[in-house]
Each structure stands twice: as C-alpha cells, then as structure tokens.
Amino acid sequence: MSFTRMDIRRTFDILPQLQQKYNKPDCFAAKINGQYTPISTDAAVEKVNQVSLGLRSLGVGKDDKVAIISMNRPEWMFADFGIAQLGATSVPMYPSITVEDYKYIFSDADVKAVFVSDKKLLDKVREATQGLNIPPQNVFTFDKVEGARHFSELLDLGKQGNPADLEPLKAAVQPDDLLTLIYTSGTTGQPKGVMLTHNNILSNCRNAQRFVPVTKDDKALSFLPLCHIFERMVTHIYLINGVSIYYAESMETIADNLREVKPEIFTTVPRLLEKVYDKIVAKGHSLEGTKKQLFFWALNLGLKYDNQQNHGFFYNTQLALANKLIFNKWREALGSNLRCIVSGGGALQPRLARVFWAAGIPVMEGYGLTETSPVIAVGGYEPDNNMIGTVGPSSIIRR
Template identity: 80%
Template sequence: MDVRRSFDILPYQLAKFPKADALAAKIDGQWTPTSTQQAQDQINLVSLGLVALGLQRGDKVALISLNRPEWLLADFGIAQIGGTSVPMYPSITVEDYKYIFTDAGVKAVFVSDEKLFHKVQEATAGLNIPAANVFTFDKVAGARHFSELLELGKKGQAADLEPLKAAVEPGDLMTLIYTSGTTGQPKGVMLSHDNLLSNCRNSKRFVPVNEHDKALSFLPLCHIFERMVTYLYMMSGVSIYYAESMETIAENLREVKPEIFTTVPRLLEKVYDRIVAKGHEQTGVKHKLFFWALDLGLKFDTQKNQGFVYNTELALANKLIFSKWREALGGNLRCIVSGGGALQPRLARVFWAAGIRVMEGYGLTETSPVIAVNGYEPRDNLIGTVGPLIENMKVRIAADGEILTKSSSVMLGYYNKPDLTAETIDADGWLHTGDIGELVDGRFLKITDRKKEMFKTSGGKYIAPQVIEGKLKEDPLIEQAMVVGADQKFPAALVVPSFADLRGWCKRHGVPEASDAEIIKNEKVVDLYEGLVKKYNQSFAQWEQVKRIVLLPEQWTVESGEMTPTMKVKRKVITEKNKALIEGLYKQSAV
C-alpha cells in the first residue's frame, strides 16, 4: 500500500503492522493505549463530525494543544476531508492567535484545556468562528467536548468519506504552520502532503526504528520536527507514548523504556549538567572513577578508532559508569535525534561514548523540515556537523556562504505573502535558508551562523554571535547569553546565569544567600563570570572575543516575549529591553 497523503499512514500501519499501542497517554496514573484500528475509527468520526459542522475541502482548522493522541486524531481527521490544519503553540499570545485565526481564515478550533480555551475565547471575539466550532480535549465547563464531535460523526457513514479522501492529491495544501520568527509577524508556511511524506521517506534510512520499538514524544507536535518524525514513526510501526509534561520526562523515560526520542539541545545540556552535578557529589574512588569515565567520553570520535587501550578503558567505563546513565534513560534507548538548534559537540561525544547515539540534524519549517542529519551508523555521523544530506536533497553554498536547497520537501510558499515567497525561493527553485555553512569532506553539512544575525564591528570585522553564544553556554553556570556589538569597537555579551548552579557555587565559596538580583552584583560572582568568559574567549580570534559582560537577574522566556516558541532569542526585543545596559557597556573606558 502506498502512502501518498498523510491520512494514508494509519491504513498502511493497519495493513503492515497493526499495533495494540499505536498511541498511548497516561490517564489517571495509567498508560492507556489506543490501537491502530481504534485510532483509524476515531479519525473517521472526526472527519464525519467536521463535515456535519459544514466544513469543506480547503477549510482551515486550528489545533492548540500539548502532545496527546487527540492531536493526531484531529490532524488526520482534518486532512481526510481535504481540510488544512493550522497547528499553534499553546504558549503564544492572544494577539498572535487573533492574527493567525484572521490571516488563515480559521473556521474551527481544537484546544486542549480550560486555560487555552479561555485564551481562544478571547482571541475569537469578533471573528467569524462560531463558538459551536470550538472543541476541547479536556472536559471544560461551557465548552463542547471532543466526544461531542465524535458523536456527531457517528450519524454519518465511513463510506461517505471515500469520495472526499479520493479528491485529495499529494500536492494539496495539508498544513499551514506559522513560524514566529525572531522579528515581525508570524509567516504561514504552506506544506503539502507530499512535502512532509517525501521528507519522511528521504530521512528514513538514517533513523533505526521498526515495529518492535517505542518512542517517547514531548517536543511540541505543532513544530514541524516532531510532526514529521511522528509520521515517520507511524510509517515504521513504532508505538508513540506521550510524556505527561516537560517536568515528568525523566520519570516517563523510566516507565516507557523507549528506543528513541527527539529533543532540542538545551534539554540534553540539562541532562548532562545534572549527571555531572551528581558526579561532583561523589567522594573518594567513586568521584575519581566518574570523572575518569567522563574524560574518556569527551575524547570519543565517531570517525576514529582510538586503539586497543582507549577501547578497553571505554568498555570498562561503560560497565562501571555509563550503564547507570542508560538505566536512568529507560535502559533501552538506542538513539536520540536532536534538532532545533546547534548541539555542543562535547554532548554528542559523551553520549555516543555512553552507548547512546545522538543524531544531530538540521532543517527549516520551510523544508518540512530535514535537510541533513547525522546517522546512526558512525560512517554517517561526523560530530560538529549536522550530518550528510538526506536522500534526494540538493544543497549548494552561495558565494556569500548562504546554504541554498532544492527538494520535494520545499514548501509551496508563504500564505498570502507572494512577495516574501519570491524573496525566499528564487526563480530557479532554490530556497535561501538564511543560514551560513559549508560542506566538510564534500559530504557533511556544517552550520556556522545565521546570515541575518551576523554583524560588523566598527573596525569592519564580521562577528558570528551564535558560535560565541554556543561556546559560552557550554558552561553549566551560564543559562543564556546574547552577544552584542554591531558597529561598536568590540563584542560584548548579556549573560543570564544558571541560578541553581550558581547558588551551589556560592555556597561552596562563602558567598552569602541573597536574591538573584543581589547575587549578580556580588564582586566574587562578577569576577567568576568574567573569568569564565575570558576562558572561552581563547577559542576565538582577537576581534571575536567578548570584552565586557553584564549579568541579568531574570531568564528570557517565551512568556516574557524574549524567546520564540522554538527557544530562539528575539534579539531585537532583548536589545530594546536592555538598551541602557548595553549602552553602558560601551560608555566605559576604552578596552
């Protein structure tokens, strides 16, 4: 059976490897499975329910929810009638919802819980979205529950869906994903069924999963990365278990014991930092063994056999130390796929050494999303790069270093924005990614910076801020960093400490307890951070080195408007909010 449209995935799974636990969620403290057949039956009811509401081919339906089985049931149900899903982050503002509802012309909304339902009520006020077309996954007073839509669907016949499904072509618009970006209003990326499914097919050989495996899902399904990987899982017969929340991931890993999960680099950094913190708590021989193993791990190289002595020591380290890491992650973990940002090479090295293969990839919402990914096999994995190109993917590096790409995964365009589409996809069909990169050994793609984020100092030297920020954030004491200095004599940085780690350091070094705002003014703390920056500066040329820093008392968040939902810094917002502090960095005596 051929998978030509997204909703062909469930019938394909049903024919090839029907699952008792195709999808699973924790309800009232118990993991509750949904079989492939149950999922398909409910998807049909969603489709019939939407038809009963009067929705037609081409209509837009919003999806606002954390990950859960209902998200996918709604997604495929919308697609079967030729509708277009418009997934959104639960964390964005009411104003953003209102803008997207209006721009997309949304006709109905699926929303998960009471808090989000009230946000949607506020956002839909005055818009042409009937209250009867808003359904909640949780039971919420005054709202129509998801089960009501399924009951509506039971009045129809599954056979009635066949002509609607048959009318959907692979090249039809399947989903409209609004990327928040770091500036300006959200842009609606138009992706077809074939965009996503071709990306699944062309990425498949790099991802070692089969019908005997389980995946834990916690990255937002509204993000194209988790959505595409979910489709790939289902086409491979992998059972998908949804984490209860970001806070319960560690517990859920131990319960589900998955073979695979996807993540963003920051989460891996936090896992690593917690492991190292526990190592510091050890004493005597245990302390020495832990850091001996860690040191071995940090030297690991996928591309080099380091000889009998190293391999023997690493095998011992795996038995004594790294086996406990694997156990903490469920014990069955085969690999982790990392995306959404640059992964620190040391993390890839140490996890590979510990028998957990980290596969860093790269792509854009506009490319559905994968362009390149480091594979499971060492020959396909070069640490420090984002891997070889996936199958049927073309990439060329422009004269200015920008990565251009062409494939069947490239979007149809930006919704209602033909001018912006023409700026992004040139006349020859090459999509301009906005990222600067190079091909290593003619095969592995390496990202060096965002084209739009590079800036010049007053001396005419180019600075790539992301590279410097990534190096600074390698330190457990640094939570966030943003390099500034456009048209100035030198780069400087805003630094947000990791206050939990900093408080531990303060305790060990006799710095008295105080509020976050007071701690960062302490002379010992200021000296500590200036020393850390000086240490990391050694990795950079003289003109790239951060000469001054200012410590900030509060973390940047999505809610404060300083981060995008994909956890990228909104440079303009942060710069504006800290304008006086930044000006102060350059008013001091010359460096």
C-alpha cells in the same frame, strides 16, 4: 522498511497501512490517572474517521482551516488526520503564544474550527475570538471543561455517519494539496504562515527515514511540540514504520516517563539534552570518594571520544570499563533500551555528542527549516555516516 510514492501519497494513507501491517494494541499511549493507557491501531483509525465525519456534519470541508492548540497527546493526531481526510487544512498553534497572536492567526487563516486542550488555553481562545469579524464557529476541548464542547461530542457526531462516505472526499485530496499552515514566530513582525502540502512532508519522510533506525517492535517517547514541524514529521516516520508513540506528560516529567516507557528513540533539542547532561554531572558531583573519582574519570574519557577514529587498545579498554561501571547507569536513567537520540532545532555542542556516543547512545544531529518540511541534512545512526560537530553523512564530508 521503505515506502514508495504510490504506497503513501497523502498523510492519511498511513492509516490503512497501520491497520494492515502493524495492527498493534499500543499505536498510541498517554498517561491517564497515573498510568500509561494504550490506544490500539483500530481504535485510533476509528477515532480519526469520527473526527472527519463529525467535522463534515458541521460544514467543514475541503480547504477550510482548523486550528489545533494543545500539548502532545493522541487526540492531537486524531484531529490532524481527521482534518486531512476532508481535504481541509490544519493550523497548529503554539500553546504559549500571546492572545494577540491567536487573534491574528485566527483572522489571517480564516479558521473555521478549533481544537484546544484545556481550560487555560480555552480561555485564551475565547479572548482571542472576541471582536473578530468571523470567529471560529466550533471549538472543542480535549479535556472536559465546564461550559465547553468536549471532543467526545464531535466523536458522537461522527458515529452517526458512515466511514464509507469519506472515501470520495479522500480520493479528491491530491498530494500537492495544502495539508497544513504553520505560523512561525514573528521575529520579523507578525507570524508568517508556512504552507506545506502532503507531498512536502511525505517526501521528507521518504528521504529521512533511512537514517532513523526503528522497527515495528519499537516505542518512541514524544515530547517536542507537535505544532513544530520537526516532531510532526518524525511522528509520520514512526507511524510509517509501525513504531508505538507514547506521549510524555509534560516537559517536567520527561525523566520519569523515559524510565516508564523505556523507548528505543526520542527526538530532542540541544537545550534539553544539555539539561539531561547537567543533571547527570550534578549527580556525579554529589558522589564521594572512589565513586566520584570513577564518575569523572569516565566523563573525561567520554569527552575525548570521536566516533570517526579508533582510539587504540588502551583507550578502548578503559571505555569498555567505563561503560560497565558508569555509563550503564546513564542508559538506565534514559530507560535502558535507547537506541539513539535525534537532535534538531539548534546546533548541538560537540562535547554533548561525544559523551553520549561514548556512553553507547548515538546522537543523530539534523538541520532544517519549517519551509523545508523540515530536514535538509542529518547525520546517520552508524558512526561511518555521522561526524560529530556536523550534519549530513560524514562520507560526503570526507569526499
């Protein structure tokens, strides 16, 4: 599925397309009381509009800055789209940064309101806002926290408004208006705010989505931080293509969530893929006798794999047997339905790419920067457009 500049000019233009083309019972899903609870497309759009109307009633308008401090969850996206529909600017912040960094960003960005997930982060926000000349006037929590204003209060304010009133506000938002202000880590001093427009992110989606093999029938598991541009941009690609987005409970539960959700795709960073590989190898070491020998026979076959060449009849026959005896269990551990993994945020060791490709799990490696919204180059899903150890179409490299 492709989209044109006219179809989706601002990020929130994705929402009416979702309703018209991909109206689903599970647009988003999160784990609540031990099980995944779906949120329909209509319910998601309704909540986005309530966020916009609620913020508007509190005086938030075009060009105002609103912070989001939370791990991945549906409310993150409701807040992000709701802010964007007003022509305001979201300021996503890493939950793990220091109170001093919070204080600096609140002041530097002139943040007017804050969405924060839980009590622990709320305490950090409260500490960070002490002593500010103009602290954020409105702070809402996604979890219910005693003594704090809950997200539902904002939605209730929004219910008092009329979604039709948002149309002129949305119409005033231009593709080159500032969508988000992302503060990168302060390795060269204090954090620096990267200014990205609607068109920055959507132009990246237009150019990158042909590399992402997804359909409206697919599910994605999301666990890389949405406050990072990589996961956020890919999320827009998912939604443009009608993919259902399921959120992992935490970094510690990814393995369990993969088996529960059975996604067709997820994004990751090399370190997490390395951990998956290490766990699989550790399990191999715990085997005994013939099972252990078969495991490491298959692993060694995988480590020799090259998606750019035909290894010959003997190797291919062995690999087919390894996939039937050993690698099928790897795919089961990742949910059984996985079509591909997208890796970014650092260089992926070629040995990892080789063994996952050999196991029937293509790994697409990308490279980019926050300032480039973020993708500069990415390997394709097809072997002809993916050369292990590189980023970008392999046909370009061969030329």
